[in-house]
Amino acid sequence: MSHRAQMPAPEPPFAPVPADPSGTHGPISVSVEGLRVCRRGVAVLANISCNIPQGRITGLLGPSGSGKTTFMRALVGVQKITAGTLTVLGRPAGDPQNRHDVGYVTQAASVYRDLSVLENVNYFGSVHGSSRQDAKAVLASVGLSVLANRKARNLSGGEFSRVSLACALVGKPALLVLDEPTVGLDPVLRADLWAQFAAMAEEGTTLLISSHVMEEASHCQTLLLLREGLLLAQLTPDQLRQRGETDDLELAFLRLIQGTPTETAEVASAAEGEDAR
Amino acid sequence: MNPSMLWSTCTRVLLQLRSDPRSIALILVVPAVLLALVYWLYQNETLAPGMPRTFDRVGLMMLGIFPFVVMFLLTSITMLRERTSGTLERLLSTPLHKADLLFGYALAFSIMAAAQALVATGTAYWVFGMAIAGNAGWVVLISVLTAVLGVALGLLCSAFAHTEFQAVQFMPVVVIPQILLCGLFVARDQMNSVLEVISNVLPLSYAVDGLQQVAQSSSPTSQLVWDLVVVAAFVLAGLLLASLTLRRRTA
Numbered sequence: 001m002s003h004r005a006q007m008p009a010p011e012p013p014f015a016p017v018p019a020d021p022s023g024t025h026g027p028i029s030v031s032v033e034g035l036r037v038c039r040r041g042v043a044v045l046a047n048i049s050c051n052i053p054q055g056r057i058t059g060l061l062g063p064s065g066s067g068k069t070t071f072m073r074a075l076v077g078v079q080k081i082t083a084g085t086l087t088v089l090g091r092p093a094g095d096p097q098n099r100h101d102v103g104y105v106t107q108a109a110s111v112y113r114d115l116s117v118l119e120n121v122n123y124f125g126s127v128h129g130s131s132r133q134d135a136k137a138v139l140a141s142v143g144l145s146v147l148a149n150r151k152a153r154n155l156s157g158g159e160f161s162r163v164s165l166a167c168a169l170v171g172k173p174a175l176l177v178l179d180e181p182t183v184g185l186d187p188v189l190r191a192d193l194w195a196q197f198a199a200m201a202e203e204g205t206t207l208l209i210s211s212h213v214m215e216e217a218s219h220c221q222t223l224l225l226l227r228e229g230l231l232l233a234q235l236t237p238d239q240l241r242q243r244g245e246t247d248d249l250e251l252a253f254l255r256l257i258q259g260t261p262t263e264t265a266e267v268a269s270a271a272e273g274e275d276a277r
Numbered sequence: 278m279n280p281s282m283l284w285s286t287c288t289r290v291l292l293q294l295r296s297d298p299r300s301i302a303l304i305l306v307v308p309a310v311l312l313a314l315v316y317w318l319y320q321n322e323t324l325a326p327g328m329p330r331t332f333d334r335v336g337l338m339m340l341g342i343f344p345f346v347v348m349f350l351l352t353s354i355t356m357l358r359e360r361t362s363g364t365l366e367r368l369l370s371t372p373l374h375k376a377d378l379l380f381g382y383a384l385a386f387s388i389m390a391a392a393q394a395l396v397a398t399g400t401a402y403w404v405f406g407m408a409i410a411g412n413a414g415w416v417v418l419i420s421v422l423t424a425v426l427g428v429a430l431g432l433l434c435s436a437f438a439h440t441e442f443q444a445v446q447f448m449p450v451v452v453i454p455q456i457l458l459c460g461l462f463v464a465r466d467q468m469n470s471v472l473e474v475i476s477n478v479l480p481l482s483y484a485v486d487g488l489q490q491v492a493q494s495s496s497p498t499s500q501l502v503w504d505l506v507v508v509a510a511f512v513l514a515g516l517l518l519a520s521l522t523l524r525r526r527t528a
Contacts, residue, residue: 039528076370080528094526099372110363114296115289126285127373151296171371 029054029175029206030075035084037070037229044070048084048231050224052208057201059220060210061253066226068210069107072177075208076104089174100128103173107180109164113153117144120152121166128171138170141196158185165193175206182216194219214250227257278376286373286381287388290355294389300351304393308343309400315339316405333407337492338461340397340416341484344390344424346452352386352431353444360435369525378523379516383428390424391417411491415501419491422508423484429515430480436522455481460489480511 030052037045045067052058060068073079074086077094086093089101111120121135139145142162147155152163165181182190197207198219209220217223218237225232225240233240233256237249244252294300319331359365368378394417401407401416409416434451438444458468458476465476465486476482487504490497 078366078370078526080526096372099370102370104367104370106363106367108363110367112289112293112364113362114293119289119292123285123289124367124371127282127368127371129281129372167367 026056027054028052029089030208031085031087032075033085035071035074035086036082037067037074037079038082039070043082044229045074046229050231050234052206053222054206055201055204056221057197057207057209057219059217059223060208060226061212061214061217061223062226063212063257065228067229068212068226069179071224071226072104072179072208072210075175076102076177078104100171101174103168103171103176105164105168105176105178105181107183109161111152111160111163111167114151116149116151117155117163117166118148120163121170124167125170130170130172134172135170138166141169142166143192158189161185162189162193173205175208176200178207178209180210180212182211182213190216214253217249217253225253225256232257278374278380282373282377283381283384286378287385290382290385291388293355294385301389303347303351304389305396308339308347308393308397311343312336312339312397312400312405329408332405333409333492335461336401336405336407337409337416337488338459338485340394340401340420341423341488342456342459342461342481343397344393344420345427345481345484346448346456347393348386348390348424348427349431349434349452350427350445350448352382352428353435353438353447354441356382356432356435357438357441357444361440365523366527369523375520375523379432379520382432383425383512383516386428387421387425390421390428393424394420409492410495411493411497412495415491415497416488419484419487419505419508422505422512423481425512426480426484426508426515429512429519432519433515433522436519455479458482459485461485480508483507483511 028051032051033049035045035048036043048071060071062068070079074081075088075093077088077098081093088095088098091098112123115123118135118139121138122132125131125135125138136145136148139148142165144159144162144166147159152160155163161181161184165178168176168178182193185193194216197209201207201221209216211217217240220237222234222236223240224234233243235243240249240252240256241247244255246252246255315336316332319335322331324330359368369375398413398417398420402413430451434447435444438447454475458465458472458479459481460476465473465482468476483504487501487508490501490504
């Protein structure tokens with residue numbers, strides 16, 4: 001680990017927050033203002049405001065329990081919110097029209113285990129009015145064509161979650177919300193998926209992808225960092241590296257979420273100790 | 278409501294069922310086998326001349342009760358799996374209308390119920406020589422209707438269960454009291470007044486009463502029509518209440 005050597009030496013620990021934290025100037029797909037979600041009197045999300053740029057991959061990162069899933073559910077319109085305004089694709093979140101245009105893949109793969117792969121994709125396609133051909137094309141795009149007639153319950157974990165993804169892709173969503181889509185996948189498959197996400201973004205699809213694995217952040221164009229229901233920062237991976245004063249996104253994130261300067265120093269010295277070993 | 282979404286939901290449910298031979302056997306074979314059991318139970322009874330066999334009375338009621346029980350069980354578990362597997366939440370984030378989902382379920386299980394009613398009624402008539410005054414078509418119709426009643430109540434009850442174990446617990450709470458009070462064991466007008474009043478608000482009582490009407494008269498009576506209307510109203514009310522339990526937005 002040599003990232004310490006590359007650190008610019010005596011500068012202030014944090015760079016100033018950039019004027020446009022999304023790091024983009026393009027059109028906005030989702031705009032969130034003062035979003036607050038309370039569950040049983042406890043704030044799960046507290047006063048979140050951010051913009052999600054169109055046709056980009058936005059990473060939603062934070063530790064377990066930081067509110068990532070709740071945030072995604074709110075965008076999709078399946079989460080009751082306490083306060084705030086969510087504008088998704090120009091309409092309020094949960095607007096019936098958005099059900100055509102927003103694809104949501106939950107963390108646990110939600111497909112019918114007793115149906116074949118093709119039957120699953122067909123059914124979710126049919127509720128969007130797409131054809132059998134569309135279903136087959138989507139299966140090809142996620143590399144599941146050969147397994148089309150296999151029952152979902154007989155698939156491996158990675159194949160299973162790709163079926164879940166295919167069921168969202170078949171509706172050709174303009175906004176795709178993916179809750180930890182790469183968890184439990186092998187490195188080859190992860191790389192494949194990220195390449196596919198990049199291709200989709202290229203074609204104009206907006207993607208919001210949550211993860212708690214920071215190395216995945218490098219695949220995103222803009223990052224939302226959540227911690228305990230608070231949006232810590234919205235920045236690009238480069239800005240995160242700058243602010244954390246390291247090329248290691250994991251370490252940069254740790255430094256950022258552990259907030260106070262003394263804690264940051266502790267993390268730094270701990271890392272130093274590791275380096276020495 | 279969108280007919281094509283309703284139909285694709287119906288075919289999806291049937292496809293799921295196809296991959297589960299045990300459930301198909303439960304629907305098609307088990308009622309006929311239980312009916313045979315009832316037949317043999319009364320095989321050795323001695324009858325005064327001109328008296329109808331007990332099987333003609335009890336077996337006929339069973340043609341209304343079995344479909345209700347079987348479909349209640351199947352539907353509540355299937356719908357609960359839909360809720361717990363996350364597919365329901367996913368469906369509710371798509372353009373699919375709640376009515377398309379519920380009526381898709383109801384239609385799929387009604388198709389199975391019709392097949393079940395044909396098998397069970399056919400067994401009762403041709404194998405065990407059931408003799409009643411009315412037309413067998415009414416018996417099939419009432420069987421299908423009680424099966425759909427089971428579907429509607431099952432869809433509704435699944436909303437109040439968190440696990441499959443809890444869903445099964447609704448059997449003794451929702452189903453068995455209806456069997457006890459429907460007139461199978463004691464005629465409803467001979468019950469004490471409290472039980473009679475309770476029996477009057479339970480839908481299965483009307484289905485069983487309808488079957489008794491068919492048994493007694495060769496042409497449909499007005500009470501039979503009334504019984505059918507009441508059961509159909511319970512089915513619609515059940516589906517309507519079930520649709521209220523499907524929330525697109527949850528806490």
